[in-house]
Amino acid sequence: xxxxxxxxxxxxxxxxxxxxxxxxxxxxxxxxxxxxxxxxxxxxxxxxxxxxxxxxxxxxxxxxxxxxxxxxxxxxxxxxxxxxxxxxxxxxxxxxxxxxxxxxxxxxxxxxxxxxxxxxxxxxxxxxxxxxxxxxxxxxxxxxxxxxxxxxxxxxxxxxxxxxxxxxxxxxxxxxxxxxxxxxxxxxxxxxxxxxxxxxxxxxxxxx
Numbered sequence: 001x002x003x004x005x006x007x008x009x010x011x012x013x014x015x016x017x018x019x020x021x022x023x024x025x026x027x028x029x030x031x032x033x034x035x036x037x038x039x040x041x042x043x044x045x046x047x048x049x050x051x052x053x054x055x056x057x058x059x060x061x062x063x064x065x066x067x068x069x070x071x072x073x074x075x076x077x078x079x080x081x082x083x084x085x086x087x088x089x090x091x092x093x094x095x096x097x098x099x100x101x102x103x104x105x106x107x108x109x110x111x112x113x114x115x116x117x118x119x120x121x122x123x124x125x126x127x128x129x130x131x132x133x134x135x136x137x138x139x140x141x142x143x144x145x146x147x148x149x150x151x152x153x154x155x156x157x158x159x160x161x162x163x164x165x166x167x168x169x170x171x172x173x174x175x176x177x178x179x180x181x182x183x184x185x186x187x188x189x190x191x192x193x194x195x196x197x198x199x200x201x202x203x204x205x206x207x208x
Contacts, residue, residue: 001022001025001026001043001044001045001158001184001187002157002158002159002160002161002183002184003018003158003159003160003182003183003184003185003186004018004019004021004022004183004184004185005018005019005057006018006159006183007021007022007183007184007185007186008021010183014060015057015060016057016060016061016063016064018183018185019060019061019064020064021185022184022185023064023068023072024185025184025185025186025187026043026045027072027075028189029041029187029189029192030075030076030079030081030115031075031079032189032192033113034079034081034112034113036196038113039112039113039114040113040114040116040149040150040152041113041114041115041116042086042115042116042117042118042146042152042168043115043116043117043118044118044121044165044167045117045118045119046061046065046087046118046119046120046121047118047120047121047122047165047166047167048087048088048120048121048122048125048166049122049166051091051120062092062093062096065092065096065099065100065119066095066096066099069099069100069103070099070102070103072103073102073103073106073107076107076110076115077106077107077110079112079113080110080111080112080113081107081110081112081113081114081115082107082108082109082110082111082113082114082115083103083104083107083114083115083117084104084114084115084116084117084145084146085100085104085116085117085118085119085145086116086117086118086119086121086126086145086146087118087119087120087121087122087125087145088120088121088125088129089101089119089120091120092119092120100119114149116145116146116149118145118167121145121167122166123164123166123167123168123169123170124166124169126144126145126168126169126170127140127169127170129143130143130144130170131143140170141170144170144171146168146171151171151172151173151174151175152168152171152172152175153175153176153199154175154176154177154178154195154196154199155167155168155172155175155176155177155178156178156179156180156187156192156195157177157178157179157180158180158182158183158184158187159180159181159182159183159184160179160180160181161179162179174204174206174207176199176202176204178195178198178199180195
């Protein structure tokens with residue numbers, strides 16, 4: 001969900017205003033995916049590298065998580081969706097970590113789909129973690145944060161950047177990639193629908 005900060009800077013607003021607007025966009029996209037019967041939706045919210053941004057922006061992001069996580073979990077409950085958090089949440093302060101754990105726990109009984117939210121997540125970290133958990137076992141998939149889920153069909157990156165930025169490096173092996181210059185707070189349901197239409201025209205051969 002790239003471009004929150006630049007969206008705000010363009011409007012001479014604090015960067016965290018952009019992140020706040022980004023949360024609204026995220027919830028709107030989740031609700032639209034529910035209408036389209038898309039069962040798995042993933043959002044890259046906070047990477048392992050994001051914590052090296054300015055202290056002011058990082059503390060603002062932590063505050064936003066504390067403000068909105070519970071409301072997001074309530075929204076997912078209404079949509080019958082389970083929250084799955086990807087990433088090492090031990091980085092966060094005890095209050096936020098407890099809130100994350102509670103929100104995940106409170107949605108575990110829902111069966112209408114999954115919303116993955118990556119918090120302090122990095123694809124390389126995920127693979128290192130999975131390798132340690134795997135030991136001598138064969139098959140890494142069940143040790144990933146997305147265990148039991150299918151690989152993504154589509155990856156959408158907003159904000160004009162055209163790279164994966166350490167996101168789901170294992171799972172995206174044959175995912176169809178979409179890039180747009182639109183900043184995340186301005187990403188619309190109409191643009192998503194256009195991308196889904198383009199996706200449906202593509203011939204997916206999976207290397208065969």
